[in-house]
Amino acid sequence: MAGSNKIKITPPRWLLAELTYKCPLQCPYCSNPLDYNQHSNEISTEDWKRVLSEARKMGAVQLGFSGGEPLTRSDLPELVEHARELGYYSNLITSGYGLTEEKILQLKEAGLDHIQVSIQASSQDLNDHIAGTESFHSKKEVARLVKKHGYPMVLCVVIHRENIHQMPEILAMAEELGADYLELANTQYYGWAHANRDLLMPTKEQYEKAEKIAQDFKEKVADKMKIYYVIPDFHESRPKACMNGWGTTFLTIAPDGVALPCHSARELPDLNCPNVNDYSIAEIWNESKAFNFFRGTEWMKEPCVSCDEKDKDFGGCRCQAYLLTGDMYATDPVCSKSPDNNVIQEAIASARASALSNDEKPLIFRNSKNY
Amino acid sequence: MSINPEEKIQFSPMHRLQWEEAQQKDVILYPEGMVELNQSSAEILKMCDGSRALDKIVSDLEEKFSTTGLKNDIIAFLDVALKNGWIKQN
Numbered sequence: 439m440a441g442s443n444k445i446k447i448t449p450p451r452w453l454l455a456e457l458t459y460k461c462p463l464q465c466p467y468c469s470n471p472l473d474y475n476q477h478s479n480e481i482s483t484e485d486w487k488r489v490l491s492e493a494r495k496m497g498a499v500q501l502g503f504s505g506g507e508p509l510t511r512s513d514l515p516e517l518v519e520h521a522r523e524l525g526y527y528s529n530l531i532t533s534g535y536g537l538t539e540e541k542i543l544q545l546k547e548a549g550l551d552h553i554q555v556s557i558q559a560s561s562q563d564l565n566d567h568i569a570g571t572e573s574f575h576s577k578k579e580v581a582r583l584v585k586k587h588g589y590p591m592v593l594c595v596v597i598h599r600e601n602i603h604q605m606p607e608i609l610a611m612a613e614e615l616g617a618d619y620l621e622l623a624n625t626q627y628y629g630w631a632h633a634n635r636d637l638l639m640p641t642k643e644q645y646e647k648a649e650k651i652a653q654d655f656k657e658k659v660a661d662k663m664k665i666y667y668v669i670p671d672f673h674e675s676r677p678k679a680c681m682n683g684w685g686t687t688f689l690t691i692a693p694d695g696v697a698l699p700c701h702s703a704r705e706l707p708d709l710n711c712p713n714v715n716d717y718s719i720a721e722i723w724n725e726s727k728a729f730n731f732f733r734g735t736e737w738m739k740e741p742c743v744s745c746d747e748k749d750k751d752f753g754g755c756r757c758q759a760y761l762l763t764g765d766m767y768a769t770d771p772v773c774s775k776s777p778d779n780n781v782i783q784e785a786i787a788s789a790r791a792s793a794l795s796n797d798e799k800p801l802i803f804r805n806s807k808n809y
Numbered sequence: 810m811s812i813n814p815e816e817k818i819q820f821s822p823m824h825r826l827q828w829e830e831a832q833q834k835d836v837i838l839y840p841e842g843m844v845e846l847n848q849s850s851a852e853i854l855k856m857c858d859g860s861r862a863l864d865k866i867v868s869d870l871e872e873k874f875s876t877t878g879l880k881n882d883i884i885a886f887l888d889v890a891l892k893n894g895w896i897k898q899n
């Protein structure tokens with residue numbers, strides 16, 4: 439079996455609390471599982487408080503409240519307050535939908551440190567189309583209010599073929615709204631994004647053009663805005679160092695209490711990811727099969743085993759390997775040394791063909807009826 | 810951008826400086842990130858509470874650690890801190 443008890447286990451630093459899968463939006467690139475509706479039971483306020491306390495005790499310090507839309511949980515202010523008391527640095531990752539000024543103030547008082555608002559595009563039409571919900575103006579208003587009330591404002595835009603041509607306008611919008619941080623997240627193809635890949639993946643030329651524009655802008659605004667650029671790994675020759683290494687840094691808790699080494703790990707077979715209802719966070723992190731499964735490098739196959747870069751990228755992403763090759767132990771096919779690299783080249787070609795054809799299929803929106 | 814010796818220095822309201830028990834270190838927290846500090850950097854940043862300008866920070870630290878000649882190191886670090894947005898001057 440994979441995993442080994444000789445490996446030194448480092449404590450978690452980041453806790454991602456996916457409070458709910460409920461969301462008023464329907465983004466076709468949503469990273470929630472396709473069958474999210476089958477995991478609709480949610481753990482209680484008391485359970486979340488215990489999770490936060492236990493993870494903090496082990497060393498977690500960065501905390502993300504996400505989902506779904508975390509604002510749909512009415513106990514959010516109570517959880518934020520608990521997090522503040524414990525000394526977390528907490529981040530609300532929201533679509534901004536339904537976030538009123540009153541709520542922004544209430545959360546500030548409870549001790550929330552910053553708010554990340556996602557906007558789908560720089561124009562109303564496209565934003566509302568992608569979100570599947572009319573939301574553009576309210577999102578911009580929320581971004582302004584976040585700023586007004588002294589939070590560091592983090593704007594997040596997920597980039598894909600439908601909006602990549604708006605890069606200059608997206609950057610201008612971020613500047614106009616006074617974003618302190620701008621996350622330009624090239625779509626990662628898991629969950630709903632995987633299902634919509636042919637329609638979402640930009641061509642290499644589009645990526646290169648957009649990246650150049652973003653890089654130039656980054657230099658221009660360096661002293662007032664920090665830009666995080668999430669690279670489109672399909673066009674790279676090496677995979678990303680996924681999760682900074684399995685079970686080294688990140689702990690995700692799904693709405694139903696399942697603990698995941700990465701937020702897509704639910705899709706992997708036979709991991710039996712543990713639930714916080716049954717185990718403490720320390721047991722989950724240190725002893726569970728799931729968290730030990732891909733720790734270290736012993737689980738690897740060739741070409742990773744004998745590769746001198748294995749401590750740099752850990753063989754890439756396990757979920758991507760599984761999704762694209764059917765084998766979760768395989769080298770991430772993004773790697774040019776992977777014997778399966780052709781699946782990436784085929785995916786790129788297939789998306790390009792779809793982009794050029796004039797009868798594209800419609801996007802599948804994230805919606806329980808669409809699965 | 811470098812430190813203006815005349816003006817008081819304040820820790821950024823957009824960041825948080827905090828002692829981490831699990832790491833036995835002071836850290837700076839900000840959106841999506843964390844910087845671990847060594848002891849001397851942490852001591853300098855704790856002096857940046859908006860009540861002191863450069864010379865006072867130097868003299869207070871020299872007094873606290875019963876030493877002299879810290880000025881250049883402190884300036885070098887404060888310039889880095891300013892560039893990273895950890896501290897600010899009005």
Ligand code: SF4
Pocket residue numbers: 461462463464465467468469470505506507533804
């Ligand atoms: S990606 Fe869109 S649909 Fe998915 S949780 Fe976020 S806002 Fe909701």
Ligand code: SF4
Pocket residue numbers: 676677741742743745746747748749751752753754769770773774775776
């Ligand atoms: S072969 Fe494996 S370890 Fe080597 S670069 Fe590729 S993914 Fe990384």
